[in-house]
Structure formats: structure tokens, C-alpha cells
Amino acid sequence: MSDTNFDVVIIGAGPGGYVTAIRAAQLGFKTAIVEDKYLGGICLNWGCIPTKALLRSAEIYDFMKRAKEYGLNAEKIGFDGKAIVERSRGVSARLSGGVQHLLKKNKVTIIDGRGILKGKGAVEVSKDGKPVSTIQAKHIILATGARPRALPGLEADGKLIWSYFEALVPDEMPKSMLVIGSGAIGIEFASFYNSMGVDVTVVEVMKQIMPVEDEEISKFARKQLEKHGLKIMTEAKVAKLDKGANNVTATIEDKNGKSQQLVVDRVISAVGVVGNIENLGLEDLGIKTDRGCIVIDDFGRTNISGIYAIGDVAGPPMLAHKAEHEGVICIEKIAGKNAHPMDKNQIPGCTYCHPQVASVGLTEAKAKAAGHEVKVGRFPFLANGKAIALGEDQGLIKTIFDKQTGQLLGAHMVGAEVTELIQGFVIAMKLETTEEELMHTVFPHPTLSEMMHESVLDAYGRVIHM
Amino acid sequence: MPISVLMPALSPTMEKGKLAKWLMKEGDKVASGDVLAEIETDKATMEIEAVDEGTLGKVLIADGTDDVPVNQPIAIILEEGEDQSALDGFNPTAEAKPAGAPQATADAPQTVAPTETQNAPTLTASATTPDTASSPKGARVFSSPLARRIASQNSIDISLLTGTGPHGRVVKRDVEKAIKEGVAAKASSAASGTALAGAMTDDEIFKMYEPDSYELVPHDSMRKIIAERLTQSKQTVPHFYLSVDCELDSLLAVRSKLNASAPKDSDGKPVWKISVNDFIVKAMAMALQKVPDANASWAPGGMLKHKKSDVGVAVSIPGGLITPVVRDAETKGLAQISTEIKDMAKRARNRKLMPHEYQGGSTAVSNLGMFGIKNFSAVINPPHGTILAVGGGEKRPVVVGDKVEVRTVMSVTLSTDHRAVDGALGALLLGAFKECIQEPAMMLV
Numbered sequence: 001m002s003d004t005n006f007d008v009v010i011i012g013a014g015p016g017g018y019v020t021a022i023r024a025a026q027l028g029f030k031t032a033i034v035e036d037k038y039l040g041g042i043c044l045n046w047g048c049i050p051t052k053a054l055l056r057s058a059e060i061y062d063f064m065k066r067a068k069e070y071g072l073n074a075e076k077i078g079f080d081g082k083a084i085v086e087r088s089r090g091v092s093a094r095l096s097g098g099v100q101h102l103l104k105k106n107k108v109t110i111i112d113g114r115g116i117l118k119g120k121g122a123v124e125v126s127k128d129g130k131p132v133s134t135i136q137a138k139h140i141i142l143a144t145g146a147r148p149r150a151l152p153g154l155e156a157d158g159k160l161i162w163s164y165f166e167a168l169v170p171d172e173m174p175k176s177m178l179v180i181g182s183g184a185i186g187i188e189f190a191s192f193y194n195s196m197g198v199d200v201t202v203v204e205v206m207k208q209i210m211p212v213e214d215e216e217i218s219k220f221a222r223k224q225l226e227k228h229g230l231k232i233m234t235e236a237k238v239a240k241l242d243k244g245a246n247n248v249t250a251t252i253e254d255k256n257g258k259s260q261q262l263v264v265d266r267v268i269s270a271v272g273v274v275g276n277i278e279n280l281g282l283e284d285l286g287i288k289t290d291r292g293c294i295v296i297d298d299f300g301r302t303n304i305s306g307i308y309a310i311g312d313v314a315g316p317p318m319l320a321h322k323a324e325h326e327g328v329i330c331i332e333k334i335a336g337k338n339a340h341p342m343d344k345n346q347i348p349g350c351t352y353c354h355p356q357v358a359s360v361g362l363t364e365a366k367a368k369a370a371g372h373e374v375k376v377g378r379f380p381f382l383a384n385g386k387a388i389a390l391g392e393d394q395g396l397i398k399t400i401f402d403k404q405t406g407q408l409l410g411a412h413m414v415g416a417e418v419t420e421l422i423q424g425f426v427i428a429m430k431l432e433t434t435e436e437e438l439m440h441t442v443f444p445h446p447t448l449s450e451m452m453h454e455s456v457l458d459a460y461g462r463v464i465h466m
Numbered sequence: 467m468p469i470s471v472l473m474p475a476l477s478p479t480m481e482k483g484k485l486a487k488w489l490m491k492e493g494d495k496v497a498s499g500d501v502l503a504e505i506e507t508d509k510a511t512m513e514i515e516a517v518d519e520g521t522l523g524k525v526l527i528a529d530g531t532d533d534v535p536v537n538q539p540i541a542i543i544l545e546e547g548e549d550q551s552a553l554d555g556f557n558p559t560a561e562a563k564p565a566g567a568p569q570a571t572a573d574a575p576q577t578v579a580p581t582e583t584q585n586a587p588t589l590t591a592s593a594t595t596p597d598t599a600s601s602p603k604g605a606r607v608f609s610s611p612l613a614r615r616i617a618s619q620n621s622i623d624i625s626l627l628t629g630t631g632p633h634g635r636v637v638k639r640d641v642e643k644a645i646k647e648g649v650a651a652k653a654s655s656a657a658s659g660t661a662l663a664g665a666m667t668d669d670e671i672f673k674m675y676e677p678d679s680y681e682l683v684p685h686d687s688m689r690k691i692i693a694e695r696l697t698q699s700k701q702t703v704p705h706f707y708l709s710v711d712c713e714l715d716s717l718l719a720v721r722s723k724l725n726a727s728a729p730k731d732s733d734g735k736p737v738w739k740i741s742v743n744d745f746i747v748k749a750m751a752m753a754l755q756k757v758p759d760a761n762a763s764w765a766p767g768g769m770l771k772h773k774k775s776d777v778g779v780a781v782s783i784p785g786g787l788i789t790p791v792v793r794d795a796e797t798k799g800l801a802q803i804s805t806e807i808k809d810m811a812k813r814a815r816n817r818k819l820m821p822h823e824y825q826g827g828s829t830a831v832s833n834l835g836m837f838g839i840k841n842f843s844a845v846i847n848p849p850h851g852t853i854l855a856v857g858g859g860e861k862r863p864v865v866v867g868d869k870v871e872v873r874t875v876m877s878v879t880l881s882t883d884h885r886a887v888d889g890a891l892g893a894l895l896l897g898a899f900k901e902c903i904q905e906p907a908m909m910l911v
Contacts, residue, residue, distance in 0.1 A: 340630070405619065407612050407638075432610030432638050 003109065006032045008331065009123050009137035011115035011280070014041020016311030016323025017143035018099050023328050025106040027335040032135060033108055034115035034125055039099040041145055043320040045092045050168050051188050053088035055352050058195035062354065069391055079196065085169050111135070117142075117281030120306055124281075139306055139334050142294060143327065144280060146273035146312035154180060154241060154269050160248050161241060161267045164189070173198055174265035178250050180238050182209035184351040186270030187225075191353035194230045201231040201262060203238050203252055210351060214363040214412040220396050221414045224355050241267060275313040290315075298341030300330030308334075322347050348426050350419040355395055358422035361410030361429060364400055373403040375435075377459025379451045381415045383466050386446040392416035397455040399425070406434030411455075417448055424452055435460055468548060468556050469518045470539040473527075476507050476821060482533045483507045484687055485540060494522045496543055503540070506687055511817045520545045523553055532687075609636035616641045622649060634766070688786040696845050704884040707843050708892050712903040714859045714874040717745055720906045724800065738801040742876075743779070743833050746856055747803055749902035750831055751775035751795035752909045753895055760895035761828050763849040764885035770828075770849070778830030778847065781811045788814045789847055791827040829853060841877040851886035852895070855879045876903075 008024045010017045013035035024031040038045040057079070067074035103110055113125035113132055123140060125133045148156065148163040156163035167189050175198065179190040182204035194200045202209065208218040209225075209232060222232055233252065239259060240251040248267050253259045275293040287302045288295040293316075294302055294309035301308055308330050311323030325342055333339040348360040367374050381387040381395030395415015402409055411425035428438060435456055443453040457463045473483065484506040490496065501513045502522070523544035527534055534540065544552055607625045609617075613636050617624040622641060626649045629636035685693070721740055728736035754761040754775040763770040775796040778789040790810035792803055813819050828851055832844040835858030844855040859876040866873075878899070882892040902908045 405612060405616050432612035434611045434615055437611050 004133065004135045006030050006109070006135060006137040008032070008139045008141065008334070009034065009115070009135060010141045010143055011123065012041065012143035012145055012276075012311075012313075013039045013099070013103075013110070014143060014145045014311065014323065015043045015320040016145070016327045017041065017141070018103060019324040020141055020143060020310060020327030020331050021108045022102060022106045024331045025108050027331060027337075029139075029331070029335070031106075031108045032111055032137070033103065034111045034113060034123060034135075036112075036114040038096060039103070039110070040092075040096045042147075044095050044099065046165055046168060047185075048320055049095055050088040050092045051164075051185075051192070052352060053091040054084060054168070054192050055188060055354075057084045057087065058192045059354060062195050066391070081170065081173050081196070088168065114279075116279065117285055117287075117307070120285065120304065139308065141300070141327070141330060142280065142302075142307070142309040142313055143311050143323065144276040144313045145323075146275050146318050148269065149272040149274045151269070151271050154238060154267075154271065156269050157243075160243050160246075161269055163269055167268050175199060176264040176266075177201070178203065178238070178248070178262060178264040178267045179270060180267065181270035181272065182206075182211070182232070182234075183270060183272060184210070184349070185273075186268065187351055187353045189268050189270065190230055191225065191228075194225075194228060195354065199231075200229075201233065201264070203236050203250075204232070204234045205237050207235055209234060210357060212349065213351075213357055213359055214398060214410070215365060216398060217357060217359065217396065217412045217414045221353070221355060221357050224394055224414070225353065228354065273312065273318055275315070277313060298329075299333040299339060300326060301333075317344065317347055317349070319347060319349065346426060346429050348422045350422065352419060355392075355415050356418045357414050358418040359410065359412040360422055360426050361408065362400060363410060363412065364398075367400050367402075367409045372409060374409065375401040375403050375459040377401075377455040377457065377463070379454040379458055379463065379466065381448075381451065383454075384446075384448060384451050386448050386450070387416065389446070390416060390448075395451075397421075397451045399452075399455045399459050401435050401456075401459050406436060408433065408435070408438070411452075415448075421449055421452060424449060467545065468523055468552050469520065469543045469545065471502065471514075471516070471541040471543060473534045473536050473538045473540050474505070474514055475536040476505065476510070476512050480507055480536055480821075482535045485527045485529065485531045485534050486511060487529050488525055489513070490522050492522055492525055496520055496522050506817075507821075510819050510821070516543065518543050518545070520548070523548075523550065607636060608634065610638060612638050613641045617644075620645050686785060688788075692786050695847070699845050699848050703846050703848055705843075705846060705881050706884050706889065706892070707879050707881055708889075708896050709841065709877060709879040710896050710900050711862075711875050711877050712900045713864065714742070714876050714903065717742065717903055717906050718859075718874060721745065728801075738804055740800045740804050742835075742859065743831070743856070744800050744804040744807065745903065745906065746833065746854070747777050747779060747792055747795055747807070747831055748798075748800055748909055749899050749906075750777050750829060750854055751792075751798075752902050753898035754829065755796045756898040757891065757895045760851065760887045760891050762851045762886040763828055764851065764883055765849065769886060772828040775829075776827040778824075778827040778850065778853075779807055779810075780830055780832040780844075781814045783815045783817070788819060788824055789827075789830050790814055790819055790823050791825070831856060835859060835876065841879055843879050844881050846881050846883055848883075851883050852892070853881045854899070855881065 007029040008031045010021050010031070010033045013033050017033060018039065021031050021033040043049065061079055064074045064077045100110065111125055113127040115123045115125055117140065118124045118134060121136055121138065123135050123137065124131050125135065150156065155161065156166070158166050164185055173196055177193050177198050177200045179186045179200060179202045182202050186202060187210055190200045190202045208215055209222050210218050226232060235255040237253045238250050239253045242249040247263055247265050250262045250264065250267065251259050252262055277289050277292060277294060282289060282294065285304050285307065287304050287307060294314050296302055296309050296314045300310045300314065310326040310330050312318040314326065329339045329342055345361055348358065351357040362370065364374065364376060377399040379397050381393050387393050387395065392415065395418065396413070398412045399408065400410040401407065408425065408429050411422065413422060438453070438456045441453065443450045454463050454465055458466065476483065486504040486506040488503045489501050496502070496516045497519050498516055500516045502516050503514055505512045505514055520543040522541060524542045526542065527540040542553060542556065608629065609624050610631065614624060616638060622644050624636055624641070627636050627640050627644050630640055631637035721742065724740055725736065728738045731737055758771065761772045761775065763772065774794045776791050776793050777795045778791045780787055780789045792806055795803060810819060810823060830847055830850055830853045832853060833856040834842060835856055839857050841857040842855045844853040846853050855878065857877040859874050861872050862875040863870045864873040864875065880892055880896050887895070
């Protein structure tokens, strides 16, 4: 490597890192990105993207099972698990190649290896544990992401107890499975394996599945998932996992301390993720961390000048799109652009189980807790023409407005394709529309999006189709 | 159904006005075109005409009421066949209908475009109408719907806020900041003159004087506007000043010749009597054409480079001043300029000028020479880029070559908005002006 001097060096080429690198290059910075394993990071290689590929297979399989409802004949339906996984890996490989192309196109130098801070303005790159070079940069952005949280006694072993790495590439479908944790990762895997015929039990310590979602939406989703055959235990805790030769005996405690045992072939541990703050050289520089994440200000700056952090390693919500946006704000601030802090209340969240769940902003409970007097609108898929035509009439769109100002505080959805719908409300929130503009907006007919309109109308007692 | 008569907007910038006097009383028959009442705005008194026929059923706003918001119902007209009982339960706001376009009296041309009247801000509209936050300057203020609503709920004029959103859009955080920290003074003509930043309150001022030692005269609309506009100008427009002496001898000779050769009308009076000030207005118009870059108004969105020379002329009137504008002055002869100024000055004194006659323009001339003032600096009338303060012509010793000669000299001072016209540019403009004054033939080329 000839060039060792850069304006900006980014450690980690996940969605936060590579997007920041491209933006930095656009802004005229001489930029390098240091990545040890995968361009595109976990998201693209072991997270968001490959799971969507698996879930698409599951969705089509579900449709095949329902072929008769649509007047179609599908006999002897089945699947090739290996081919499903191969497709998923192929999707990731294609996109990872795309990231490499984008970085090169933007003249970002890609440095293969692991980056460690060596004082201010210097990054040591090592490969296979051996230092290979040191590079200098005025600005160093840490974008090292996160990894699965390992709770004592529930650690993944890669064989019987899986993290998302193993869950993405099963050799064969287990007969039964325990999923610990019902956040987005847990519930998506549970939904996938359930569709593929695995007997899946989800255990969640909180009162509801997908604990960050609106209670009403969570309840609705739970009912649908259970109808689909998923077993769900909330306010329950996995106290112990006893590994057998090819199965695991789980001891599950309910809220009253009563325990029961469940024997399953495989366990997926999906109890959250933690930031990758180790072996980065943070301690030598005295960079502040808090609960496993690097502490930053509104513009990604750490307590040490010239060192920044973005994405999962800089704290929740640990979402790819949050990382990307945080990175762009960080680099634009460095470039002296008119950057504004991200409003974390306007970061949408999507879960791709069946039915899908999507939301942005405050839940009804949080809105009330924040002191808002609210107006709540609801509209069910049952009353929407397009949903009925699709054969997807189970779902709900809920909107929450501040009664006084008409500010859209939150939107929550469950049902088919809601992950594609939510963006309409995200834009509405970003542009600071009130109920008035939403009511005056024309929604195309027949679409699922009409339910967004109706939900807003319902909040103000003006719903038409109900 | 009864018809509401609304407070009309006499100009695009008018937000409120004074209902000076009702010319009809309750029970009077009203025909379309009848003059109902007189409205006093910042600079003029206007008559409002009825659009509909019927009977004046009820007067809602009494004579002499100040600050009546535009579009507020001021009276109800009963249609034929209706009597007073029709008023029961009638909501004048809901059935509102704008009054007819105001008609200036006598020979003044009808000029207020009806569309302006209809587009006036609907200040009485319900809280669900989001379009209430129109800029008092008539320019669009980019703002989010939520920002507009929160601003209106907190009685904040959104045009006073600095937007921090994309392209300066006013967003929620800007309004919330204003609620918390107050509205900073910014170039705007909104609010009342008393709400200016840093101004002392009534109490603070009153208590400095013995209660019986003064007479308290309430501000009329014009006084409020003068206070507000000029404070705003001095606070927000970076003024600088350029002075020059102009010799008037050639000009005075030309003036004598022109006035002596004026034809006589049927009464035997000369058709024109051109004043020095008419020359000054013409010279300023020509100078702006010769130095077109100085014919400019600064606006946040860009520089307005004016093509015509529209020159305002400050006219002192009882209770204040007003600056009617001579349009396209570069194309007009001295006689025409002279006639127009005389006509507008006369109507200004009677407060009968139409808004379009005193709005716009890119510069103005303020002449205090007749009071024996030698030199002074004037305050720019935004959005003008300059204003010329003119002192009196007097005989002064002037060094010509190595000799002292007696010449008639007039000192002028150009006040310049530095955002629009920089120092050297202002000097060029003043140089061109001086050339036209000292050698009036220069105005011909």
C-alpha cells in the first residue's frame, strides 16, 4: 500500500461505514475504509438482507400452501432447504460485490484488515493478528457495528445453540426450535422456521412480543403468528439450557417462578446485540463508553477530537438505516455543512415476520407518557379493497396525533407489505405535516396505502369506509 | 340569508385598519356601489362600497375602532324581504363575504386589484385552516405546516423567524425556540411599533415625566407604521453615507429658461413651473440608468436589479410623511414629473393616495432645503437600496483653478444599503447624479 495519508479513515464497512465513506468522497475528502471481513457488514452479509431472502422463500411457500384459496393447483409442494440457503447467500454475495464497486467508483481506498486506533490521527491495520501498516487521517470514524449479545448460560455454541450466523445457514431443518427473545431478529427467524414447518416456541421476558412496538400492534401480530402455528410465551425467562447429544432441554420460568421444561432440537439466542468496542484502542485514548457503546454527541463526535463513532457501536437504535444517516450527518458536520442532529423519534422500524410490522415515532403509551393528549386513528385491513383482493385481510394501521397541534406523533402498522407503506408516514413526519395535509393528500385507489389515509381520517372522526 | 361585510384589505400588506366612520346607519337601504364607511389605513383613508343590495341590518364594528383585522365582519346586510329576525343565530364569520374593492374618492383611479382583496389573510378563519401565516410583506415564508400551526396557536408571526430547515424553511424547532426565547428583531413589518426589540415600555417612559407635564396623543396608523418601518430599517439595514457638493448655477439657468418659456393655459397660468426638486428627481432617475447596478433592492433570496427608475419623493404631511413614487421617471419629461409630484403631494396631504402609489421604488429623494437645512442623512425606506438627502442651495465660495469664485452649491448625502450597493458603486451613482445636476444636458443622453 503506497498511500498512507488520508483526510478520513472509516473503520468498518457495514452500512454505516460504507455509506459514510461514499458521502465523504462526494464531499471531496480523501477517504479510506478499513474492513476485516465483509464489505456491507453484518447487515448485508449476515443480517437484514439474507434474512429477507429466506423470508421471501417462506412467504412464497406459504402462498403455495394457500394456492387453492386463489383458485390455483399446487400439488406435492415442498422445499429444498439447501437451495433456499444458497439463494440467500447468493443475494448477499451479489450486494457485497455491489458495495465494493460503489466504493471503487467513488475512489474510496479499501484497506483489507482490522483497524485499531494508535493515538490521535493514526490507525494500525493488522491482518490475521499481525500489524501490516499504519495509516494517518485527520478524521477517524469508528463504525465497527455490533454482535449478538451472549447471556451467561445461553451462549451460542454454533451447533445446538445458534446465533443469527448459524440460523441463516441451517444444514437441515430441525424439527423443533426455541427462540429466545422476540425482538426483530428473534421474531423473523421464528416466523421463517415456523413457515418451513418447524415447531417453534418463542420466549420473551417482556409483557409483549416485539417490545418496542405499540402494544395493540404487538397483540395483533401475536394473534396472527399464533394462528400460523407459532408458540409464544411472554413474561417468561429461559433459566437454563441443558445440551444433549442432538437436542437441548430448556428450563423456562414464568413470571410466578413456575418452571417447565421444553426439549428442542435447536435454540436460537436472539437476546439483542452489543457494540463492538473491544480491541479498538479506545482505552489508550480515553474514549468514553457507556453500556457497551461509544458515547457521542449529536454529530458523532467522541470526547476526543478527530475521533468519531456512528451506527451500532455508537448506541441504539441499532438499525442499518440509523447508522447510514448518522454517518452522513457526522461527515457533513466535519465538512462544515449545515447538518442537523438526527431526530431519533423519526427512525422507522420494520420487522419482516408474517404478518409484517412497521412503525415510526411514539407508541400510544409513550405519547401519553410524554404528556401528549392524543387522537388515535385505526383502520383494519378487513375493510380495504386491495387487501381483500390480495387475500391479506388481516392487519391494522394505527396513527397517533397530538390533539393540540395535529402533529403526527406515531404510526404503527401490522399486515401485508406494511414495511413498504411506513415510509409515507416517515416523510409526513419529517416534513412536519399535520392531520390536515394528510387528509388532503390523494391516495391512489386501490392500494393498501388508502388505509393510511383512512386511519388519519378515523383519528378525527371522519373515516369513510368503516 | 344575511350577508356579512368584511374588513377589506386595501393593500396586499394590510393586516388591520381603523374603521374611521360609518356613512350609513342601521336600517338604511343599501345599493351596490353605495359608500358604506371610511377606513383609515397606515397612509390613506378609503371608502368601502357595498357589493350587495339590501338593508344595513347591523353594524358590528363601531366608528373609530382601531386595529380591525382584515376580513373581520364589520356589518351585516339584510337581503330583500329579510328583517331583523334574520339576524338571530346568524354567524357573521361563517357567512363571510369580502367587501368590494375599496374605491378612492373623486378622481383617483380605481387601482386596488380585486384579487388582492380576496387573497388577504383570513385572520378570522378557524384553527383548522393552515394558511393563516402569510407574510406581512406578501412574500411567501417557507415553513412546515406544523410550524405554522404551532406559531398561530402561540401568536407568533412566522415571518419574523429564521428558518433552520432546508433552504431556510421554518420548522417546528424554530417556532419552539421562538416560544422559549422570544422573537428576535428581524427585517419585517409585522407586529406593532411598540413590540420592537429593545424598546422601552410605556411605563418606563411615562414614569420619567410628571403626569401633568405632557399631553398623551395616541398613535394613529401612520405614526405606528413610521415608527415600525424606520426602526426596522435602522436596525436591520446596514446604512453608509456618501456626501457630495453639486454646483447648481447651470441648472438654475436652465430652469429659468424652461419656466419662462412655459405656455399659458386658458386661465393665463403657466402650464408648468419646474422646481429644483423636479430636476433632482429626474437626475436621480437618469443616474440610476447610467449606473444600473446601483438600481437594486436586497432580498434574502437574491438581488432585485430594477430596470426602471422608480423614484420616491418624501412628502411631509400633517402628522407624518409619505413617499409617493414617480414611476419610470427616466422616461418622463421634467414637466410631467413636476405635475405628477404636485398631484400626488396634494392627495398625500388629504390622505387619499392609493397604496400602489407609495409602494415599491428603488430609491427616494428627501429634500429639506426649503427649511434651510444644509446637509443631513436620511433613513432608507426598505426595500429601497438608497435614499438621497438634499440640502438647500446656497451661494458659497468655491475654489476654481487657483481662484475663489461664488457659486450656488447644494450638498447631498446618499444613504446606501450596503447589502445592495457597495461603497464604490454608491460613489459612481452619486457621481452620475452630480454630473446630471451640474450639467443638466447630461440628462438628455
